[in-house]
Amino acid sequence: MEKKLMHGAKIKAFRMMRGFSQEYMADRLNITQATYSKIEGNKQKATQELLEKLAQELGVTVADIISNEPIVILNNASNQGAQGHIEHFYADQKELFEKLIASKDSEIGNLKDIIHSLKEVIASLTNKKE
Helix, strand or coil, X not given: CCCCCCCHHHHHHHHHHHCCCXXXXXXXXXXXXXXXXXXXXCCCCCCHHHHXXXXXXXXXXXXXXXXXXXXXXXXXXXXXXCCCEEEECHHHHHHHHHHHXXXXXXXXXXXXXXXHXXXXXXXXXXXXXX
């Protein structure tokens, strides 16, 4: 049985860390926003060519996208000119997830407003029939 590769969440995290919108990325990749959204949502698999373009636009490697390792950054800043070292940036990931949660909470609020409005419309239509 073939294992299905799911890298959409990582692509989304890299995109959000760069402050790019889905529309911006879709434009840069010459695909539709809907297609890009499907890739992030793991509903469509990216081709190798598209993965390479994605990595280039996001400033990461294809390996960064497809690995199962946590997101890492290279910190080459050193006053001794050393090679640098890898730092996990869980704090940045925490901030990203907090922003995602806030965004989803806002989305839920908007959907609740829509549901309320639809209930009012249904109630008014039901009252007209009686």
